[in-house]
Amino acid sequence: MPKFAFLVHPRADVSQDLARVWSPLAAVPSRALEWGMRHLPVPPLALGTVTRPDEPDVAGWIVVVPVGARQMLTEDRRWVLGRIEKTVDFAQNLGAEVVGLGALTAPVTGGGRLLRGRPGMTVTNGNAFTAQLTARAVRRLVAGMDRPHVAVLGATGSVGSCVVRMLAGDPDLDLGALTLVARRRHRLAELAAGARSARPDVVVHEACEIEAVRDADLVVVLTSSTDALLRAEHLKPGAVVLDDTQPRNTDPALVTQRPDVTVVDGGLADVSGLDVRADIGLPPGYAYACLCETMLMAFDGCTTPAVGDATLEHARRMQRAADRFGHLGFGLAAPLSFGRPSPELDLAGLT
Template sequence: MKTVVSISLGSDALDYDFQTRFLDQDFRVIRFGVNKDLDKAERLIKDWQNKADVIGLGKVREHYSVGTRNFVQKTTQQLESLVKKIPVTTGSALRGILNEWAIRHTQITENNFFNNSRVIFFNGVTNYKAANVLHEFTDNLSFADPVIQLGVPKLLTSLKALELYAAGTHPLNKWSPPHVLSPSVAPIKDWNRFIVKKATQKADVIAGSYEDIEHFSLEELAGKTLLTSTISDQRLELLREKGVNMVIDICPQLFEVNVGVNVIEAMILAALNKKQGELTYDDYLEILETLEAEPRVLYPSGYKRMNRFAFVIHPLSQQYFRNAKPLDLIAQYSPPVVMNTVEKAMAYAPPFVYSHVKGIKSPTGDEAEGWLITVGGTPKEIMAHSPEFTYRRLLAAAKLAKKLGAQIMGLGAFTKVVGDAGITVAKRAPLPITTGNSYSASGALWAANDAARRLGLVDINKKGKVKGNAMVVGATGAIGSVCARLLAKAVEEIYLVAPETAKLLSLKEDILLETPEAKIHLSTNANKNLSDMDMIVTATSGAGKKILDIMKVKPGCVITDVARPLDIPASEVAKRPDVLVIESGEIELPGNIQMKNIGLPENVAYACLAETIVLALEGRFENFTLGRNIEWEKVKEIYQMGLKHGMKLAAISGVSGVYSDEDLARIRQFALEARAKLEVKQRPKVLEMKPRRTTKSAAS
């Protein structure tokens, strides 16, 4: 039987003595904690090197490499030098492998988990390799070494800064006793402690030992992911009480007792009869594969994952300035000429965070938080400038989103219409982009179908199609073209309206390839067949221009207005109480949503925003919907993903708010009465034939 002894500068409360079988050999494994007593550690080393096969050193400051430079810790080196007869190890070689493996394992198995994550390291110099690996996935790294080790109230925010820090402070670190600068006992001033706590609260991932982390509370750890080592069931329960979402334990659990990485490496050395430094990377690979060991991803309270998104919004008119301080006062009292100047000036304003969105919880256990980022241009100002003008503001918003930790960004309203509809922005942005148009198209038809069903004024044929006519105004646009494709499958006849005749002809060809039996009519004039329509979708970018004459619309028609600004203003809607006009297909988000007012009921979002949220929940950090040609497969895919994550069609709403059942019943009644009147007017008049008066003939 081989004996491995771990002498740790940590607490003796974690000591153990057990026997096990490892790599087909019998082992006795013993741990002695010395509670930071170096003299006791030296006595134990001298005593046990005559009895053990290998000694492991725990909770010592390891020799480290930062950049191209290697740094030796003198106190650790002195402890190692006391062991003369047998191998000794701190586990640094294996720890480096396991650290990198844990990060890459999690990145793969958890769907791009570390993409743009905000990570704080409590000890960056000894975790430089792990930080270097994480830097492949995120630039949002910070290091608390100066604050914790030296009491300097400043975080490092780049690998370069960490390298300079390591070079500058090593002469101090290498001679100090291991416990003097230890993060768990260092005398940190209140201000410095406050800095570390605030940085921890803002982080998504916290990298450090359990001793670094255990003194933090629910306030700092709730919803966080920990990258740490040697987490026992007892420790996991304590982390659960502090609200931790996920724990990445780099150390495989090979035995009933949790042992440190130094112990595992010591056992490997003993099993192979090798000294530290003699193990090759092939040895480590072979052993790790033999053991079938892998990093542990633990969920203290069951599966939970927090992903992050950003979404760009902008004011749709001068009226929207009333919702933003301090412009609300200016908008309230200023004459139109002043507001025109403000509108022009705001188009040049840098992006800012309008709202932090929290509380989104999928039934799968995935969660999302995000930021609504405002760019200041109204549609009028956006259309008055070149696309490059808007591109620059969107790229500035993307940089802000990246700094906040967002992993994907959506474009809202007119920002997704400008130029090439997101393609250029996606090429130049530092994070994935989506316009949300796939879900907008899906939501629009989802809402239209639900509204028509609830009104009950259309019939369904034997093939499941609506018996009637549907029109898409703006049919050649990004959303309009997909709506046309969907309606061709759902309605007997469709009418496609747009000013581009060639595009209309091409769109008809495309639809007939997918749905050969579709009956399609083309026009450049929406009013031409308006009175025959049972359903209408308006998806133009007319920026407030009059799109159709609502007085010609058929009573009981369902109009879905997906344009922003709306194609049909409230003043027009008010003229037809017998027509149902809905504002596209808004989506009800899962969870208890905390978000500033965006003009919708609580827990409800525009479909384009909902698409960004669905992709975040799914961990699909990729350019999803871009350009003016939306892929039909993506429309179906985002719809299915939305159902998976608990997205629902929101209550049907219009320009005056949500339609109640009573509202729909009233519209239906008005529609039936209006149709009855039309039938009377259109009924052919029957001429009454009066008897012809005849005169008596002369013969009579």
């Protein structure tokens, strides 16, 4: 069975994330660590391993790219790509044949398209299975709502566009309105036109401003930023938010400012049948969908790269693989809110 490696990086709180590798780093200011990663030859790091109960050897590794989230989006692109390329080389030297791009390593590499090819190496950005789980989570969250208004932030991105096509292509999903929000007007117009054609019974709006989500019953966040883009003033009373982003693009202050709003962490799968020996910032038995896609491609022997925009075809293949390896998990996980189980989610009937 091919082995895999999954790339992660420090997110908004660099100190706390790097402390998962070496605990004393929690005492070092994040800015100092960012300076060190920028100016010193900090190597890629192995955070931990993943094993299967039915296989004696390590199935894969979680590997840290020594670049912070803010640096991913603001530093010189060639430097960032160089650090990611070195980490992919490190993963290949460990023995990985499938490499998955976690968090911002996917968008800054053009969904993996900007990485150089390596013989015997298959790259995935994990976006197809993320889209698959996101669409399933949307169906769970709108169950019981009366023709809900769903808004998708980051609708033209690799995950977002696939999610929109899945939602628009589901005749059993009883939507009243669908609002697509993105910055790229041309792609947005094309995506909206496709959604209108697929679902003439649904009112489809398109917008470039985040304020367009104010009337939505459910807001799906699929943006790529280091900032909290979605804030209290953007949401209607009683709104539900499904946040698929890493680093998180939903303001944590919503917990206290808007107790009427339900925030659900998206893109999470159950992997209770696997032994993930790495602190990836989630409770035991949980994993990000992009990590799961990396695992599934290795377990399934998939050698076709999954880079660029997520496709419906690859999303369906990953779902078939998830069904085949269902004894290990890969189903939609019990919902979390800001990384923790929440009594409010139980009351909302989401478990």
